Amino acid sequence: MTARVPVPCNGCVACCRNELVVLYPEHGDDLTLEHDKVDTPHGPLHVLKQRENGDCFYLGPQGCTIHDRAPAICKVFDCRRYFLSMPRAERRQLAQRNGAKIGIFEAGHARLTSLTDEERREAINQRSMTRAVAISDRQWLRKTAGL
Ligand code: SF4
Numbered sequence: 384m385t386a387r388v389p390v391p392c393n394g395c396v397a398c399c400r401n402e403l404v405v406l407y408p409e410h411g412d413d414l415t416l417e418h419d420k421v422d423t424p425h426g427p428l429h430v431l432k433q434r435e436n437g438d439c440f441y442l443g444p445q446g447c448t449i450h451d452r453a454p455a456i457c458k459v460f461d462c463r464r465y466f467l468s469m470p471r472a473e474r475r476q477l478a479q480r481n482g483a484k485i486g487i488f489e490a491g492h493a494r495l496t497s498l499t500d501e502e503r504r505e506a507i508n509q510r511s512m513t514r515a516v517a518i519s520d521r522q523w524l525r526k527t528a529g530l
């Protein structure tokens with residue numbers, strides 16, 4: 384099972400809204416979770432269901448309702464490292480294209496002090512987060528599959 388990255392979320396749910404969460408069975412994701420199968424030129428993708436308002440199907444009043452069963456992408460996403468993984472101009476561009484990202488960048492920025500200097504340096508030098516990649520995938524998905 385994918386280990387959860389210890390981000391001090393403290394009630395924030397910014398990344399559970401208006402994001403397409405792709406399921407990766409090869410990373411242990413549970414395909415019995417409510418999801419849509421989306422055909423793309425590169426094969427089918429499984430995308431967690433969203434409510435009409437864009438909230439994740441599994442987002443409850445107290446946050447995620449499937450904590451340990453949450454997709455790998457949710458467990459490894461770290462908005463602090465995501466914030467640091469791109470320069471300001473790129474963040475701004477992304478936020479202009481997808482306003483939902485602003486909340487995630489703000490959440491990441493507000494929590495930077497919970498990373499050590501070393502961790503911050505690493506994050507700046509290495510754009511490696513699985514979910515960051517997946518977020519790009521989702522932009523591609525939106526375009527390709529009209530989501
Ligand atoms: S945006 Fe950051 S702080 Fe907010 S829920 Fe996601 S990981 Fe946690």
Ligand code: SF4
Nearest residue numbers: 399439441442447457
């Ligand atoms: S599965 Fe849980 S952590 Fe993942 S987006 Fe949905 S509510 Fe958030």
